[in-house]
Amino acid sequence: MQRYLVVAALLGEDSWVVPALQITEPWRSTCMCSMSYLVFSAARRVAQGAGCTGRHWLSPGSAGWPHVQSAGKKDSLKLPALNEEELEEQFVRGSGPGGQATNKTSNCVVLKHIPSGIVVKCHQTRSVEMNRKRAREILQEKLDVFSKGEESEVIKKRKEAEWRKQEKRRRAKENLEKKKLF
Amino acid sequence: MFPAPMEVLSRLNRMRCTIRLLKGPERRQGLCSASGSAARPAVVRLSVQDATALWERQFRQSGVSEPSLSSQYIMAHVLGAKTMANLGPDVLTKTLTDIQTHQFWKLCAKRLTRMPVQYVIEEWDFRDLTLKMRPPVFIPRPETEGVALEPSPSACSMPYLRAVAVDRSAEAVRLTQENANRLGLQDRIEIHQLDVTVDAEVILRECSRVSALISNPPYLFSKDMTSLEPEIIRFEDPAALDGGKDGMLIIRQILALAPQLLTHNGLLYLEVDPRHPPMIQQCVQEERIAGLHYLQTRYDITDRPRFCVLQRRGTED
Numbered sequence: 001m002q003r004y005l006v007v008a009a010l011l012g013e014d015s016w017v018v019p020a021l022q023i024t025e026p027w028r029s030t031c032m033c034s035m036s037y038l039v040f041s042a043a044r045r046v047a048q049g050a051g052c053t054g055r056h057w058l059s060p061g062s063a064g065w066p067h068v069q070s071a072g073k074k075d076s077l078k079l080p081a082l083n084e085e086e087l088e089e090q091f092v093r094g095s096g097p098g099g100q101a102t103n104k105t106s107n108c109v110v111l112k113h114i115p116s117g118i119v120v121k122c123h124q125t126r127s128v129e130m131n132r133k134r135a136r137e138i139l140q141e142k143l144d145v146f147s148k149g150e151e152s153e154v155i156k157k158r159k160e161a162e163w164r165k166q167e168k169r170r171r172a173k174e175n176l177e178k179k180k181l182f
Numbered sequence: 183m184f185p186a187p188m189e190v191l192s193r194l195n196r197m198r199c200t201i202r203l204l205k206g207p208e209r210r211q212g213l214c215s216a217s218g219s220a221a222r223p224a225v226v227r228l229s230v231q232d233a234t235a236l237w238e239r240q241f242r243q244s245g246v247s248e249p250s251l252s253s254q255y256i257m258a259h260v261l262g263a264k265t266m267a268n269l270g271p272d273v274l275t276k277t278l279t280d281i282q283t284h285q286f287w288k289l290c291a292k293r294l295t296r297m298p299v300q301y302v303i304e305e306w307d308f309r310d311l312t313l314k315m316r317p318p319v320f321i322p323r324p325e326t327e328g329v330a331l332e333p334s335p336s337a338c339s340m341p342y343l344r345a346v347a348v349d350r351s352a353e354a355v356r357l358t359q360e361n362a363n364r365l366g367l368q369d370r371i372e373i374h375q376l377d378v379t380v381d382a383e384v385i386l387r388e389c390s391r392v393s394a395l396i397s398n399p400p401y402l403f404s405k406d407m408t409s410l411e412p413e414i415i416r417f418e419d420p421a422a423l424d425g426g427k428d429g430m431l432i433i434r435q436i437l438a439l440a441p442q443l444l445t446h447n448g449l450l451y452l453e454v455d456p457r458h459p460p461m462i463q464q465c466v467q468e469e470r471i472a473g474l475h476y477l478q479t480r481y482d483i484t485d486r487p488r489f490c491v492l493q494r495r496g497t498e499d
Contacts, residue, residue, distance in 0.1 A: 093484040097456055099323055100402055100423050103298050103413045105251050107324050124267045126255075126307035128324040128483065 079140045079153065087139075088112040091128065111135040118142050228283065230257060231274040234266075237290045244294055247411065252293050259303040260286045264312075296412035311365065319357045320422035325482040326398055329453060329489050344370055346389050350377035351419060379435045391445045398453040399432040401425040429455050430465070437465060437492075441473050444494040450474070452490045459487050466492065 090110040094102055107128035111120045120142065122135035145152040228236070234257045241249035254266045260282050263269050278286065292302045300306040300315040307313070308322050315321055349355055355375045362371050376385055378399075402423045407415075414423070425431050433452060440450045454462065459479040466476050473496035480489035 089483075091483050097406075098482070098484055098486055099325055099453070099455065099488060100320075100398075100400070101406065101410060101414075101455075102323075103300075103321060103411060103418075104324070105248055105255060105299050124265060126264050127309050127327060129309045129327040130307070132483075 079144050082113075082136055082140055082143075086114050088114055089132070107131055109135045111139055113139055113143060116143065116146055118146060227277045227279070229274065230261070230276050230278060233257065233278055233283065233286055237286070240290070241293065246293060246296060247413065248299075252299050253290065255299050256289045256293060256302060257286060260289065264307065295416075297417055298413045301417055313361050314357060314364065316353070316357055317417045318419035318422075319351065319354045320418055325484065325486075325488065326453060328483050329396075329451060329480070341370075345372070346392065347371060347373045348376040348378065348385060348389075349373075350375065350380075351421065353419075354422070378439065379432060382435070382439055385439070386442055389443065391448070392443060393445050393448050395436070395440055395443055395448065395450045397436055397451070399425065399436060401429045401433060401453070401455050401458065403427065403429045403455070425455075428461070429458065430461060433458065433462065434465065437462070437469075437471055437474065440492065441471060441494050441496065446494065446496055448494045449477075450490075450492040450494070452492070453488060454490055456486045456488060459490055462490050462492075472496070 088111070090112075092104070092106040092108060094104060096102060105126075107126065108121065108123040109128065109131040111122070111132075112118070113120075118139065120135045120139045122131045122138060124134050125131050141154045144154050149155070234253045237256075238249050238253040241252055246252060258264060258266045258269065260278075261269060261273065266273075289302050293299065297317075298321060300321045301317045304315055305312055306315050306321065309327050313322070347355075347358060349358070352375050355373050358371075358373050359368075362368050362373065374388070378385065400421065400423050402410075402425055404424055404427055407420065407424055410423075425433065433454065436450070436452065444450065452458075452462070463476045465471075466474055473494050475493050475495050477491040477493050479487045480491060482488045
């Protein structure tokens with residue numbers, strides 16, 4: 001099966017320049033990550049979605065771009081998918097056989113993104129699988145901020161929300177002033 | 183009467199404060215303030231942080247496992263949340279009401295007897311579901327959440343799925359029915375009180391073939407039962423845990439029945455002890471259980487080999 005190594009060069013804009021290089025196995029050994037590039041192994045999804053060779057121009061909004069949408073969120077951000085190969089996951093592992101032999105409530109998930117060194121700890125829920133899912137969502141957001149800085153969708157959204165809040169306050173204040181005049 | 187409340191009360195008494203507890207029998211004699219009978223005794227309230235820390239200390243001193251987590255889960259529950267993380271840091275300095283203090287003390291006292299947290303608060307989460315918990319019905323383990331992922335998703339997420347559940351325990355059947363009703367799944371799941379080792383004929387007669395058979399059977403080795411934590415020994419049904427001398431008693435029965443219960447190419451998922459996968463493989467090969475093939479061993483999130491996947495491959499149903 002052909003794999004596509006997708007190297008995304010950061011332009012600091014919404015669109016990404018994504019040259020797709022068609023390479024055969026083993027591809028992992030050629031996978032490199034530096035501060036200026038984000039390397040995504042979008043192998044299966046890009047291959048299935050795009051189904052073409054050579055150069056692609058993909059933007060986060062296009063149909064072929066793999067993203068993970070958080071279920072239940074109103075306006076979910078379309079962030080690039082995480083590559084499980086680059087993640088290291090840890091749970092509290094007791095001694096002994098586990099399973100039926102123990103009753104533990106600890107389900108904290110520690111998720112590390114190896115290339116960037118970003119570590120996320122999640123114990124927001126009482127379910128280990130939900131914590132795993134949530135940890136990945138948080139990591140996606142952190143990675144977006146990490147790689148895009150000011151241009152990150154996460155930061156933009158946060159700033160927008162903050163601006164809206166300030167606008168609301170300002171307008172409310174104005175209205176109050178107007179009422180005082182009467 | 184429990185040491186922790188006494189400790190708090192005597193400490194508060196030394197500070198010349200009173201604490202008024204709601205119920206009569208728990209009212210302490212001789213701990214009234216010296217300020218006179220006319221004035222209503224001042225009620226001292228603890229902050230969320232202080233109360234949680236107090237009981238964490240108490241748990242730790244008494245050798246209760248997971249002292250910090252236990253205290254936090256119970257506190258979150260008293261405050262109406264699932265975890266303290268959901269509540270945010272501001273809640274820590276808030277003062278508990280009388281009712282909350284009383285409730286927290288009552289529940290922590292139960293935990294002090296080594297009752298599992300899940301039984302103390304009478305609920306727990308399994309993936310995205312909140313389920314009612316009640317002793318002695320077996321508490322789902324977190325590792326089991328992993329096997330429910332693929333390719334056998336929960337009934338909630340796939341509306342066209344129908345399920346039949348069997349358990350030999352009447353209490354388990356009752357609790358499962360309760361949970362099914364609460365989740366609106368009563369039309370999609372049938373629950374029967376049947377023992378797979380004794381009622382095989384009934385099961386084969388009553389249940390039509392299924393495309394997936396999922397089981398977390400009692401799989402502990404009998405000799406390991408005595409070394410279990412108090413949480414398990416004192417509160418959980420041993421019949422849900424004890425799998426006989428080699429833990430294979432119920433597993434063997436399920437393997438024997440699987441070819442008659444599964445559709446063609448149907449899958450059997452077993453959650454087992456880490457020692458079982460090779461034993462099950464051997465069992466399937468030696469006894470040449472008609473049409474049953476061992477597909478793979480899967481590992482749980484702690485990297486233990488705990489799930490066996492088998493498939494029924496026959497020429498006809």
